[in-house]
Amino acid sequence: MKINLSHLKSFNWLSYLALIIAILVCVPMLIVSSSLLSEFGPTWPHLIDTVLSDYVINSILLLLGVSAGVLLIGVPTAWFTSMCDFPGKNIFSWLLLLPLAVPAYIIAYTYTGLLDFAGPLQTTLRNFTGLGYGDYWFFEIRSLTGAIIMLTLVLYPYVYLLARAAFLEQSSNSLEVCRTLGYNRTQAFFHLSLPMARPAIIAGLTLALMETLADYGTVEFFGVSTFTTGIFRTFYGLGDTVAASQLASLLLTFVAMLIILERYSRRQFRYHSNSEQRAAAQLIKLSRKHTVIVWVFCLVPIGFGFIIPASVLAFWAVTQAEFIISDFMTLAWNSFYLAISAALIAVFLSLILAYAKRLKNSKSVTHAVSIAGLGYALPGTIIAIGIIIPLAWLDHQLIGLFHSLFQLDIGLVLSGTLFALLFAYTVRFLAISMGAVQSGLEKIKPNIDSAARSLGNSNVQVLVNIHVPLMRRSLLTALLIVFVDVLKELPATLILRPFNFNTLAVHAFELASDERLIDAAPASLMIVGVGLLPVILLSQSIRKMGN
């Protein structure tokens, strides 16, 4: 009787904690969405008459293009590096992750510097052939197609990472059964591997698309008007913050609908891998001809997504850039510790949320967690404003309290500090860590919990001693992605950071937006470098754990 009671207690304790966390994370989004309750002012007829259709059409085209791109690169490369055997496979499996370290706006700046009409390639071409503008065709990088390619190149690793994990987990047994049923390899891929990996692929695609929707830097630079540039044009140009928030809320609604639709479409499918011990999957040995094809397929995204832009940045940094404000160590350290703190917080919170959900399949926690995940689709600036509003309100209460009690002026202690910044990162990137942590936890069979609990472990002990070690790989993946994402994050950092505090991303952006792309190269290169380190380290350790 006594034992039962204590169970019940920790049970409630955890789900309440989870609910509180989920609600806190939802607050900024609720604040933004509350604009839907305000009147739809005179900005709306103007938007509808003029630019809104452009915003919507361009955003949809962008989403479709990026979807096609990340799936075409992410899924095949994931399959090659998990199911096939060919020389260089191990190297490719982590090289394919590298573009993750490159921020979208930086790859856009780099390729523009290279491919623009006034850039070195076209200038050389003209000098060599004597042709002038309009005499020849050349790919216009500053276009919708250009934006799709740039975003695809840096976002496909989400699909690759999650799809690869899913492929690796498919037991060879099921595949073999499939083969004995008379399917050939291609059929087995389309009828078994792909459907089984579908939730993971969709999860990766969702992340890529949410980041696409939140992107402002790339599309703005290319002169493509999307829904997000529209939010900022309404905010900055028309000076209408309410209409801008309403636009952002509609964006959120759209994303929520997509997610609901996707969940509904696979409501009946549940895939469980039965084998506890994965038989080392029988890898498909590639012929020499196929190896070459696979190599090319892997080298294209690595080359265009990482090697070329990183080399160009390195070249600019070494030969041409003027080093402005040389305190790069401080910048790198700021970026690094913010990213690592945010990653730890996000993963820790995800663990609590996912575990609470597992213990008690409570609807309120589930819904709150789903809503919390939507934050990833919102542009950072909008999240940031949704964060300062409640924090400043709280601050004002605290100031009033301290003033009336102690005649003390404590100033702002929450907004305008690193606390606000870490809060923003958590809201924005919880979706990512949640995805990885949840899928890791789901793979652990519930009967393990029961066994551990019957041995007298508390819920928390089960989590710490059993689950965490079992799901190391998922936890590390979550840490890695959040770390790299925070490192690249710009808009929320820009508006929320405290006095005299800069990061690499802020520094690179300041120079780039001042039209000094080449001078921004050293900082950009350092973002890539700092991001690279954990990408390599973690992918190595993930691989070792897998073996």
Add this chain to the structure above:
Amino acid sequence: MLNIISKKLLVLATCSCILTTQFVLADSEVNVYSARKEALIKPLLDKFEKSSGITVNLITGKADALLQRLKIEGKASPADVFITVDAGRLQRAKEAGVLQPVDSAFLQQSIPAHLRDADNLWFGLSQRARTIFYAKDKVKADQLSSYEDLADSKWKGKLCLRSSNNIYNQSLVAAMIDNIGPEKTQTWANNLVANIAKPPSGGDTDQLKAVAAGVCEITLANTYYFGRLMNSDKPSDREVVKKVAVFWPNQNDRGVHMNVSGAGVTQSARNKVNAIKLIEFMASAESQAWYAAINSEFPVLVDASIADALDSWGDFKADTVALNKLGENNRAAVELMDRAGWK
């Protein structure tokens, strides 16, 4: 005694349990929210620190985002000075009620009336001219005359334009609305867009490079971007300077469109005296010369010395439209450009 200790402990606990880099608010400080980029303001602030002994704390960011932060933080905001790079946003800050009037004889006497707010809420600190640039080998200066003329069909396919998301284009159109009225400005914008050689993209420097590379023959840009190319030692930049020249339009009527970067003291300022000192320092002859030398901007002081690059462009007549009009007409300008299909 116990009471004091417990008070202190409470404050300490509150501060330490929250991850914070709260600053001890000392007397010799001034806190700045700046839309001017760090590289273009920090050196000046460092000089101020050295000469005054007042520590300057800085946050840079986008003007509207910083303004939003100021508004939300309200009277608890730590900011003392708000710096922007265009008059429109200063006016917006004034309308949002986040600035307070400054009584400074020096600022009022040395800055011309049209470059500061009538109620002394903000002061222009450097001027930027947005003017016409042309390809020397294709266009002769006497073919050019005014902003209005750029919409003439003779320039069809020969004009490069930056996106209308850019505040400097918005301010230019806002000034035109004030000068020639909304209807004429609308017609002008419609015809202007019909003349463009390629869809708008990139910054002012990109437009100048496009003119040099032969994509188009004329464009609009702020002069300091050209000044930077003149001061650059990169061969590709020198090449642009060789091929492109400045033209001052509307010399027979209102003059060249001017904007300012400027500053105001915030409503919440706890270091008001220091804040005024800082703004006065930025308007001093020494700082004014710095703006010109470092970023090729025009001083607001009438008698300030200007750098050689600026001198080489020759004298010109500047538009003296009251700059608060730029802010007041900004929304109308954006709507007008939306209707014209100016991306």
